[in-house]
Structure formats: C-alpha cells, structure tokens
Amino acid sequence: MTTQNGTTAGPTPPAVKVDGLVKRYGDMIALDHFDLEVRRGEIFGLLGPNGSGKTTAINCILALLTYDSGAIRVFGEPMTPTSYALKRRIGIVPQNVAVFDELTVAENIDYFCSLYVPRKAERAPLVEEAIDFAGLGDFRKYRPRKLSGGLLRRLNIACGIAHRPDLIFFDEPTVAVDPQSRNAILEGIERLNRAGATVVYTSHYMEEVERICDRILIMDHGRHLALGTADELKAMIDTGERITIETLDLDDPALAAVRALPCVIEATYDGRELDIRCRRGEHNLVDLIGALRERGANIGHLTSRPPSLNDVFLELTGKALRD
Amino acid sequence: MWSTFVTTLKTNLRNRSALFWLIVFPLALSTLFNGMLADLNEGYEIKAIPLAVVQDANWDKADGAKAFVDVLSGEKRSSSDSGDDAFAGAGGDRTRLLEAVDADTLDEARTALADGRAAGYLRVDGHGMLSLTLSPATASAIRGGAMSTAGDSNTAITVAAIDTMLNLYNRTDASVRDLIARRPQAAASREFWSSVGDVAGLTRETSLTNAKPNMTARYYYALLGMACLMAMGYSISAVTTAQANLSALGIRRTVAPLGRGRQLIAGFLASWLCSAASLTVALAYIRYVCGIPLGGREPAAVAAVAVASFTACALGTMIGAIPKLPHSVKMGLSSAIPCTLSLLSGLYGQFAMNLSDWITRHAPVLALVNPAQQVTNLFYDILYFDSYRPFAATCGILIAMSVLFLAAGVIMLKEQRYEHL
Numbered sequence: 115m116t117t118q119n120g121t122t123a124g125p126t127p128p129a130v131k132v133d134g135l136v137k138r139y140g141d142m143i144a145l146d147h148f149d150l151e152v153r154r155g156e157i158f159g160l161l162g163p164n165g166s167g168k169t170t171a172i173n174c175i176l177a178l179l180t181y182d183s184g185a186i187r188v189f190g191e192p193m194t195p196t197s198y199a200l201k202r203r204i205g206i207v208p209q210n211v212a213v214f215d216e217l218t219v220a221e222n223i224d225y226f227c228s229l230y231v232p233r234k235a236e237r238a239p240l241v242e243e244a245i246d247f248a249g250l251g252d253f254r255k256y257r258p259r260k261l262s263g264g265l266l267r268r269l270n271i272a273c274g275i276a277h278r279p280d281l282i283f284f285d286e287p288t289v290a291v292d293p294q295s296r297n298a299i300l301e302g303i304e305r306l307n308r309a310g311a312t313v314v315y316t317s318h319y320m321e322e323v324e325r326i327c328d329r330i331l332i333m334d335h336g337r338h339l340a341l342g343t344a345d346e347l348k349a350m351i352d353t354g355e356r357i358t359i360e361t362l363d364l365d366d367p368a369l370a371a372v373r374a375l376p377c378v379i380e381a382t383y384d385g386r387e388l389d390i391r392c393r394r395g396e397h398n399l400v401d402l403i404g405a406l407r408e409r410g411a412n413i414g415h416l417t418s419r420p421p422s423l424n425d426v427f428l429e430l431t432g433k434a435l436r437d
Numbered sequence: 438m439w440s441t442f443v444t445t446l447k448t449n450l451r452n453r454s455a456l457f458w459l460i461v462f463p464l465a466l467s468t469l470f471n472g473m474l475a476d477l478n479e480g481y482e483i484k485a486i487p488l489a490v491v492q493d494a495n496w497d498k499a500d501g502a503k504a505f506v507d508v509l510s511g512e513k514r515s516s517s518d519s520g521d522d523a524f525a526g527a528g529g530d531r532t533r534l535l536e537a538v539d540a541d542t543l544d545e546a547r548t549a550l551a552d553g554r555a556a557g558y559l560r561v562d563g564h565g566m567l568s569l570t571l572s573p574a575t576a577s578a579i580r581g582g583a584m585s586t587a588g589d590s591n592t593a594i595t596v597a598a599i600d601t602m603l604n605l606y607n608r609t610d611a612s613v614r615d616l617i618a619r620r621p622q623a624a625a626s627r628e629f630w631s632s633v634g635d636v637a638g639l640t641r642e643t644s645l646t647n648a649k650p651n652m653t654a655r656y657y658y659a660l661l662g663m664a665c666l667m668a669m670g671y672s673i674s675a676v677t678t679a680q681a682n683l684s685a686l687g688i689r690r691t692v693a694p695l696g697r698g699r700q701l702i703a704g705f706l707a708s709w710l711c712s713a714a715s716l717t718v719a720l721a722y723i724r725y726v727c728g729i730p731l732g733g734r735e736p737a738a739v740a741a742v743a744v745a746s747f748t749a750c751a752l753g754t755m756i757g758a759i760p761k762l763p764h765s766v767k768m769g770l771s772s773a774i775p776c777t778l779s780l781l782s783g784l785y786g787q788f789a790m791n792l793s794d795w796i797t798r799h800a801p802v803l804a805l806v807n808p809a810q811q812v813t814n815l816f817y818d819i820l821y822f823d824s825y826r827p828f829a830a831t832c833g834i835l836i837a838m839s840v841l842f843l844a845a846g847v848i849m850l851k852e853q854r855y856e857h858l
Contacts, residue, residue, distance in 0.1 A: 173688075178854060179854060201693060204692065214686070
C-alpha cells in the first residue's frame with residue numbers, strides 16, 4: 115500500500131525523502147524499511163553491491179514500481195505516476211542505455227528534451243548545451259550504433275539532463291565504460307551539481323562514489339547500513355589502516371605472531387602477500403615489521419593505506435563490496 | 438505529442454527491417470506472382486483448337502455448315518450465294534474457335550485424331566446436323582477437374598464455346614427447315630432470311646460481376662492481406678518503447694511529464710500512417726505495374742488500405758502490450774502471425790486457395806476471425822460486387838476486430854506502476 119502522508123522537515127523540504135519503504139517480490143524482500151533523505155544541492159551516493167536494491171529504490175521513488183508500504187516525497191510532494199509538475203524537475207540516466215537506434219545523437223537529445231520542453235525555440239539552445247556538455251559536438255549526426263561504449267553512455271546522460279532538471283538520478287552510469295570516459299562522466303556530474311542540480315548517484319564502484327559524493331548511503335539486501343560522508347563512514351569502523359607486505363617465506367608461527375599483535379584485527383596470507391587490517395594506532399607498521407623480523411621472515415614490497423569504503427562495507431557486512 | 442508522432446515516423450521510416458518487409462517484400466512477391474501466374478489468366482481465354490472437318494457427301498450438301506465452320510475458324514466465307522448464310526454475318530471480328538483440318542472421309546479425320554493433328558472432328562450427318570467428336574486424350578484432359586495445365590483449361594473453354602455454337606446452329610437449322618417445309622414461299626422472302634440472321638442477335642452478353650473476373654487477383658489480394666498484417670510490427674515497437682515494463686526507453690519516457698496515453702496515441706497514429714503508406718505503395722504497384730484490376734474503384738481500395746492498416750496496428754498494439762514477453766519475440770510474432778494467417782487466406786498457391794475456399798464454405802467463423810482473410814475480402818468485394826454493401830460489411834468486421842484488439846491492449850496497458858520492471 116502506498117502511504118502518501120509523509121511529513122516534510124523544515125521550511126525547505128529535502129529533494130527526496132523516503133520513509134520505511136518496503137518492496138517485496140513474492141517472498142523476497144527487495145527493500146526492507148528503507149529510509150533515505152537527499153538534501154537539495156548535494157551529490158548523494160547510493161552504494162551497494164549488485165542486487166542490493168539501489169535500482170529498485172530509484173524506481174520506487176520515480177513512481178515506476180509499486181511498493182508494499184512506506185512514503186516517498188520529492189521536493190516535499192508525494193510522487194505519483196501523474197505528478198507531471200514534479201516530473202518536469204527530474205532527470206534520469208538509466209542503467210541501460212535508452213536511446214533510439216534510428217535517430218541521430220542530436221535527434222535523440224532533442225526528442226527526450228521535447229517531452230519536457232515542447233516549444234522548439236525554447237528547446238534548441240538546451241539541446242546544444244547538452245551536446246556540448248557531453249562532448250558530442252563532433253558526433254551530432256551519428257547514429258548510436260556508430261558510437262563507442264563511452265560516447266553512448268555520454269549520449270545516455272545528455273538525453274537525461276538536456277531539460278536542465280533540478281534533481282537527476284544517475285543509475286550506474288559508468289558500467290562498462292573506459293577510464294577516460296568514466297572520468298569525463300564524473301567531471302560532468304560535478305559540473306551539473308555546481309550548476310545547482312541535486313544528484314542521486316548509484317554505483318557499486320566505491321572509488322567513484324568516494325570521489326564525487328557529498329554523502330553516501332551504504333545499503334545491502336534492501337537495508338540501510340550506514341550513512342555519512344566518506345570520512346564519517348570510515349570513522350565508523352575499527353579498521354584504521356590496511357597494510358600489505360610481500361613475503362615469500364612466512365611460516366605458520368610467524369603468521370600466528372602477527373595475528374597476536376594487539377593492533378591487528380585480521381591477517382590473511384596467500385603464499386605471496388600478507389594482508390593485514392589494523393586498528394587505529396601510531397606504531398602499527400613498526401610493531402608488524404618487528405614481529406616478522408623476530409620470526410626471520412624476509413620482507414619485500416610493503417604498502418600502507420587508510421581504510422576504503424570497501425573496508426567499511428566489509429566490516430559492516432562481513433563481505434567485500436565487489437563480491 | 439507532436440514530437441512523439443514525428444519521432445515515431447522517423448524511427449519507422451529508418452527501420453530497414455520494417456521497410457524491407459513492408460515495401461520491398463510485397464513488391465518483390467508481386468513481381469514474382471506476375472511472372473508465375475501470368476498463364477493462369479491465359480488458361481481462361483478462348484484459344485482455337487485444331488478440328489478435322491469431314492468433307493464428305495453430307496458436307497457438300499450443307500452450305501450452311503460450311504459457312505458456319507468458316508466463321509468459327511475465322512476464314513472468309515467460301516460461298517456467297519447461299520441462302521443458308523445466317524451465321525456468316527457473325528464472322529467479322531469474332532474470336533477464332535477452331536483451326537480447320539481438312540479430311541475427305543471420316544477415316545481420315547480419325548487418323549488426324551490419332552496423329553494428334555486434331556483434337557476432334559466435325560461432321561455433318563444425313564439430316565444436315567453438325568456434330569463434334571473429341572479425341573479420347575482431349576476428352577480426358579478437359580473432364581472432371583483434371584485441368585492441370587493452362588492449355589487444358591483453354592481447350593475446355595473453347596470446346597464448351599464450340600458446343601454452344603453447334604447447338605445454336607443445329608437448332609436454327611432445324612427451325613429453318615421446318616418452316617420452309619410448312620411454308621415453302623418463305624424461302625423466297627428476304628425478310629425471312631433476315632430474321633433467321635437475327636437469331637444470333639437475340640443473345641446478349643451480360644456480366645454477373647462488377648468487373649471481369651481475374652483469376653490471379655485473389656493471390657495479389659492475399660498478398661496485400663499479408664503485407665498489411667506485417668505492418669503490425671510498427672505498432673508493436675511503438676508500444677514497447679513507451680512502456681516502462683517493456684524497455685529501457687519506456688522507463689525514460691514514462692518518467693517524462695508527457696502522459697503515457699498521449700505518447701501511445703501519437704505512436705499509434707504514426708504507425709498507422711506508415712503502414713497505410715507502405716500498403717498504398719504495394720497497392721499502386723499491384724494495380725499499375727502488375728495490372729491487377731480493382732474494378733475501377735481505386736478510391737475504395739485506398740479506403741480499404743486505411744481500414745486494413747488500422748486493424749493491423751490495433752493487433753500490433755495488443756501484441757505489443759503483452760507483459761513479460763521480450764520485444765524480439767513480439768517482432769517474431771509480427772512475422773509468424775501474418776505468414777500463418779495468409780496460408781488460410783490462400784496466399785501460397787492453389788492448395789492454399791482451395792484451403793481458403795474450404796474454410797469459407799465449411800468453417801465460416803474461422804474465415805470471419807482471420808484478419809488476413811478479411812483484408813483479402815476487402816479487395817475481392819471491391820472487384821466483384823456491384824454494390825458497396827459487402828465491402829462496407831467487411832470494413833465493419835475489421836473495425837470490430839480493431840476495437841477488440843485495442844480494448845485488450847488498453848486493459849494490459851492500464852497499469853500506471855508495475856510490480857516488476
């Protein structure tokens with residue numbers, strides 16, 4: 115059942131507010147009392163592995179899917195399939211490229227823009243702006259099948275943002291995109307945000323989310339696991355440092371000695387590399403090297419890095435984000 | 438809505454696969470039919486057959502029979518001074534029915550039959566009556582639907598015409614002899630002989646149909662029925678690309694602030710226009726290049742195209758709206774359904790045409806619910822019936838079908854939100 119009686123907080127309601135959303139597919143629960151609040155003007159990251167419920171959440175927000183219970187408001191208004199005034203302010207870049215193969219790049223952008231801006235004269239500069247934004251100026255007369263994967267993704271984005279929406283949903287826009295195009299896409303999203311758009315960005319690529327998102331919600335199995343900035347999320351976990359040591363002759367007593375150190379949360383060895391999750395501390399590296407030398411282990415290449423969002427996910431769920 | 442209409446037009450007109458099936462395919466098949474079926478109509482034309490004429494003593498006494506045979510063989514009269522020239526006037530530009538093979542005796546005529554130089558022979562009996570005897574091979578070829586070739590059909594029709602003419606001759610000859618026997622003075626009267634000459638003029642040619650029957654037309658009409666149903670692919674695409682539960686494009690379009698109903702209507706209208714246009718091209722080719730008649734009712738044929746393509750688009754809308762069926766499967770159906778229904782409407786040759794006729798006679802409901810058959814009937818009605826009433830009735834059947842298809846489609850499309858995407 116759709117509950118449309120949600121409340122708005124403060125005089126300026128958030129761009130998106132979701133309370134207690136439940137969505138079931140038969141016996142499987144896709145969204146389990148899911149909560150979300152996207153503030154105006156931010157880039158909000160929805161991070162989770164494939165199948166965690168990110169796309170389902172977006173489709174519910176966009177009134178494409180039915181849901182069992184909960185409330186959804188967009189700019190303070192209930193979102194329904196006929197909320198045309200709200201829809202005018204929303205742009206979507208779906209996970210799968212959604213363009214007409216028979217139309218050129220310019221015609222595709224013009225058509226999707228026309229669904230929001232019927233007057234041609236008003237639309238023409240917006241279309242040109244979107245073409246420039248996506249860097250498709252040299253390809254405006256190309257049909258989609260002649261574009262590379264990266265250019266196709268950019269076209270997908272241009273079709274979703276040409277009408278200058280206030281709120282844009284990017285659903286995994288960089289899947290199967292080369293690093294150069296991925297960089298261009300992420301820079302473009304940041305530009306849109308600087309121009310005033312609120313962005314909801316879903317991905318299972320933690321580096322992307324960490325790079326561009328102001329706040330991040332980590333979800334799995336349709337549940338809200340943690341919310342905050344990247345630093346806040348990292349601060350929520352015990353892991354303070356991740357150390358990797360290349361060593362070829364580590365025996366079991368040496369590994370046991372490492373694991374026995376107070377700073378070590380977890381240590382794994384694959385016969386070539388010793389991977390250690392450490393607690394926050396100032397002498398972790400010194401303690402580790404000391405323990406290994408004491409057991410006569412040779413140390414090769416050594417790296418130390420702060421925790422990533424993957425470590426956050428690992429600690430919250432017991433599994434790696436990319437699994 | 439206008440931009441959706443224009444965009445659907447563009448996507449349809451740039452869809453090479455659809456253009457092939459809707460324009461190239463009917464034109465290619467029409468051209469093929471034109472070559473293959475050319476002799477089918479010829480099979481229903483009168484062509485002169487070789488007949489031996491036994492010129493024995495009876496023949497020499499029957500001046501009227503000589504004049505009669507000369508007329509049937511298209512030769513100039515051999516005797517101009519005979520009073521028995523009632524049929525001579527009918528010579529002129531009439532069709533030749535026979536090629537006379539001279540035979541002095543009955544045996545010579547039989548030899549000509551045995552040699553294959555003649556299909557039969559004509560002889561005059563002792564009472565001046567003309568009779569026709571056919572060779573066993575000719576009789577077998579034209580008997581009981583064994584007409585396997587166009588030549589056999591020609592022979593059968595020509596023999597039937599000769600037989601009719603012989604009966605006419607013999608009846609007239611008997612009447613004249615009877616009258617002269619009773620009133621001998623009549624033989625001296627010019628008016629009497631003129632009135633005998635008028636016997637043939639008492640026969641008037643009438644047509645039972647609006648236009649001259651054309652045996653190949655049905656095949657072309659069945660082809661139009663198939664091409665018409667192929668056009669349902671346009672509306673299938675128009676629906677699947679507008680529905681969030683059917684395509685990624687549908688998700689993008691459903692999120693837009695233009696109502697889904699308006700998008701679907703725009704797509705339907707554009708699809709209808711495209712299918713009607715492509716079918717009109719096929720119709721024009723069939724009519725003006727292949728020379729298939731439409732009974733002088735070309736505007737009605739264009740109206741038929743509009744009705745038929747509307748039905749095809751309605752059927753496509755219903756198929757396009759079926760949930761959980763991939764677009765590729767639906768496009769496969771847009772080919773499979775016309776191919777199957779066209780078999781039942783007679784497209785694939787004589788066997789299919791016989792099957793179509795059998796269904797019409799023995800399972801009329803099946804013919805009634807077959808849109809390919811009804812589209813074929815539209816053009817058939819135009820060609821053959823004097824009145825437009827059968828045409829209007831067929832239009833009504835197709836419109837009723839369209840309403841049902843659209844209603845089923847709307848029921849499936851009424852969901853605003855979906856359980857799954």
